[in-house]
Amino acid sequence: MTDNSLQAADTGSLETLVSKQQQFFRTGATRSVAFRKEQLLNLRNATLRLEADILAALTQDLNKSEQEAYATEIGIVLSEIRLALRKVRRWSKPIKVRTPITHVGSSSRIFPEPLGTTLIMGPWNYPVQLLLVPVVAAIAAGNTMVLKPSELAPATSSLLARLIRETFPEEYAAVVEGGLDTSTELLRQPFDHIFFTGSPPVGKVVMEAAAKKLIPVTLELGGKSPCIVHKDANIELAARRIVFGKLTNAGQTCVAPDYLLVHREVKAKLLNQMIKVIEQFYGNEPIQDPDYGKIVNERHFRRLLAYLDDDVRIAYGGQVDEAGCKLAPTLLEGVTLESKVMQEEIFGPILPVMEYDHIDEVLATVRIHSKPLALYVFSENTGFQKEIVENLAFGGGCINDTIIHLATPYLPFGGVGTSGIGSYHGEFGFRAFSHYKGILKQSSRFDIPFRYPKSKWGLRIIRKILR
Ligand code: NAD
Numbered sequence: 001m002t003d004n005s006l007q008a009a010d011t012g013s014l015e016t017l018v019s020k021q022q023q024f025f026r027t028g029a030t031r032s033v034a035f036r037k038e039q040l041l042n043l044r045n046a047t048l049r050l051e052a053d054i055l056a057a058l059t060q061d062l063n064k065s066e067q068e069a070y071a072t073e074i075g076i077v078l079s080e081i082r083l084a085l086r087k088v089r090r091w092s093k094p095i096k097v098r099t100p101i102t103h104v105g106s107s108s109r110i111f112p113e114p115l116g117t118t119l120i121m122g123p124w125n126y127p128v129q130l131l132l133v134p135v136v137a138a139i140a141a142g143n144t145m146v147l148k149p150s151e152l153a154p155a156t157s158s159l160l161a162r163l164i165r166e167t168f169p170e171e172y173a174a175v176v177e178g179g180l181d182t183s184t185e186l187l188r189q190p191f192d193h194i195f196f197t198g199s200p201p202v203g204k205v206v207m208e209a210a211a212k213k214l215i216p217v218t219l220e221l222g223g224k225s226p227c228i229v230h231k232d233a234n235i236e237l238a239a240r241r242i243v244f245g246k247l248t249n250a251g252q253t254c255v256a257p258d259y260l261l262v263h264r265e266v267k268a269k270l271l272n273q274m275i276k277v278i279e280q281f282y283g284n285e286p287i288q289d290p291d292y293g294k295i296v297n298e299r300h301f302r303r304l305l306a307y308l309d310d311d312v313r314i315a316y317g318g319q320v321d322e323a324g325c326k327l328a329p330t331l332l333e334g335v336t337l338e339s340k341v342m343q344e345e346i347f348g349p350i351l352p353v354m355e356y357d358h359i360d361e362v363l364a365t366v367r368i369h370s371k372p373l374a375l376y377v378f379s380e381n382t383g384f385q386k387e388i389v390e391n392l393a394f395g396g397g398c399i400n401d402t403i404i405h406l407a408t409p410y411l412p413f414g415g416v417g418t419s420g421i422g423s424y425h426g427e428f429g430f431r432a433f434s435h436y437k438g439i440l441k442q443s444s445r446f447d448i449p450f451r452y453p454k455s456k457w458g459l460r461i462i463r464k465i466l467r
Contacts, residue, residue, distance in 0.1 A: 011185055014176065017174055018146065018189045020171040021117040021170075022117050022144075022190075024144055025116050025144045029172075030114060031114060031142045033088060033089050033092060036140055036142055037085060037088060039139045040084055040140065041085070042168065043081060043167060044085075045167075047078060050162075054074060054156075055070070057159040058073060060155040061155050062249065062296060063290075063293050064249065065291040067291075068248060068249065069128075072129065072248060072249065072407075073126055073128040077128065079407075080429070081136050084139075088430070091140065091430045092142070094109040094110065095112075097109065101465055102466070103442075104448060105442060105446060106441060107440075107441050108439070109441070110436050110439075111437040112431075112434040112436055113142075113436075114142030114143045114434065114435075115143055115216075115434065116143060116191075116193070117144045117191055118138050118143045118194070118433065119148065119186055119189070119195070120196075121147075121148045121194070121195070121196045121197065121198065121206070122147070122197050123150050123152075123197050123254075124153040125252045125253060125347075127149055127156040127157065128156060128160065130197045131147055132160075134195045134197075134429065134432075135147065137424055141430050141432075141434045143192075144171065144172050144173065146173075146174055146175075147164060148175075148176050148182065151177070151178060151179040152297060160175055184209075187209035187210070191215055192215070193216050193218070194210050194216075194218070195218045195424075197220040198220075198221065199222060200221045200222060200223070200419070207219065207421075217422075218422035218424065220254075220414060220415065220422075220424070221254075221373065221418065221420045222415075223370055223372040224344070224345055224346075224372055225255055225256065225258045225376070225394070226257070226260075226366050226372060226375055227242055227375075227378075228375070228376065228378065229242075229262040230384050231263035232379055232380045232381050233379050233380060234380065234400070235269050235273055236273055239270055239276070240277050242257055242260070242274065243277040244281075244402065245401075245402025246329070246349065246351055246402070247293075250327070251350065252296060252347055254374075255373055255397075255406055256347075256403065257351065257403075259335075259352045259353075260352065261354055261355075261361075261362050261365060262354070271315060271316070274331065275331070282329070286317075286329055287324070294325045294326050295326065295327055295348060296325075300347070301322075301325045303348075304346070304349075304350060305320065305327070308350070311339065312332045312334050313332065313333045313334040314331070314332060315353070316329070316330065317329045317331060318330050327349055328349070331353055332353060335352040335354055339352070359387060362388070363392065371394055371417035372415075373394070374396060374405070375388070375389075375392060375397040376401070377389065377399055379399075379400075393417065394416065394419070395413075395414055395416050395420060395423075396414070408425070409425050409426030410425075410426055411425065411428075412424070
């Protein structure tokens with residue numbers, strides 16, 4: 001294996017890269033469990049060795065504090081590697097299954113097979129874990145991979161290119177950096193699978209390009225994730241957990257509570273409590289707090305400010321630091337379903353608050369939007385929790401908490417409808433990067449003829465068996 005990497009995005013070099021990976025995959029080198037474990041260990045060691053550089057890059061791109069960056073990026077990658085190292089042998093073992101009586105003499109097994117050469121495209125908001133967690137799954141499942149980090153987090157993109165270059169040969173794993181031209185060129189290549197994390201509009205572009213070659217996709221997208229607070233909720237706890245989920249990474253989290261639906265009787269209490277918590281976490285002037293995240297760039301900053309110009313009332317916050325691209329935690333009231341802020345995913349530290357009297361209003365409001373990536377419900381009543389969880393379609397979520405369902409490798413993480421196709425994390429990631437090949441092995445010691453043409457008693461027997 002040679003050691004180099006790729007920065008240029010021209011067609012020739014991408015074709016060569018993909019072809020090298022395909023050839024390497026065909027040698028069968030990636031398939032043994034020993035090889036997969038060795039690469040998982042290499043990835044873990046590289047992540048640990050470059051930890052300080054990763055933290056610095058995340059501060060540069062998004063002003064992430066060390067604690068937040070470790071908990072939401074590096075820690076999640078390490079926890080996925082840990083589980084994969086422990087379980088990869090079991091996950092990749094053939095699975096013996098039953099065979100119907102009509103197939104007498106045969107046995108059946110399902111072989112989890114690597115898909116081949118895969119493309120993994122990541123967004124800018126959690127630029128480390130949203131690229132490397134799929135990499136863990138792709139390695140565990142025995143694939144080769146081309147990675148495309150987001151150009152909107154340039155320091156992290158370049159650091160990830162270095163990490164992968166210093167850890168793996170390019171015929172096994174390589175980073176290709178760049179913007180639209182690079183992505184477009186990558187999407188023309190004959191990959192065996194595309195794993196994309198990003199916005200629903202770009203998800204459509206990816207799926208359309210993949211459809212031209214019938215390349216299967218996993219799409220990890222977004223949406224407007226509601227947070228419902230019922231009148232019987234523990235309000236102090238709810239306030240803390242909602243503020244945490246909303247303000248982590250300054251609201252630029254795919255599963256952040258997008259809007260609040262709070263029972264009219266507890267609305268004032270919840271808002272007061274949330275304001276207290278915001279000030280506990282980030283002080284009276286959050287935009288001055290060095291641990292409070294920044295908006296990724298000027299375009300997104302302006303997009304967020306436009307929500308505040310609409311016909312809504314700022315109940316709290318609204319301060320900006322233009323030079324630092326920072327927007328204070330902002331609570332909005334007087335919001336209707338027609339307000340601009342309720343038309344698309346917010347992806348920033350603005351939380352519209354709407355109230356309800358009856359659960360039917362909650363169901364109707366959530367159903368107006370496309371199926372969200374996440375949903376949160378705060379209530380002490382299991383009947384209410386059940387009604388919400390069972391009657392609404394959403395990717396996944398929490399009861400009495402926010403966002404932390406993303407940080408466990410034991411739950412599938414993914415959307416439904418426009419919030420995504422497929423899921424990953426832990427074994428679900430292994431499955432996303434595997435094909436389950438079903439093989440029936442028939443005995444050659446005898447050959448019962450009842451399935452063959454003109455067998456006099458064959459049809460009678462089959463009818464009897466299947467009755
Ligand atoms: P994005 O869709 O703009 O970009 C994602 C990737 O696609 C980047 O690598 C980018 O370079 C590339 N890209 C952008 N435009 C492209 C085009 N026209 N053709 C081909 N490739 C293109 O997403 P983003 O702004 O980086 O991230 C924010 C979005 O991602 C939000 O909608 C959020 O909800 C979603 N998201 C989802 C998850 C999840 O796990 N489901 C996680 C994080 C973010």
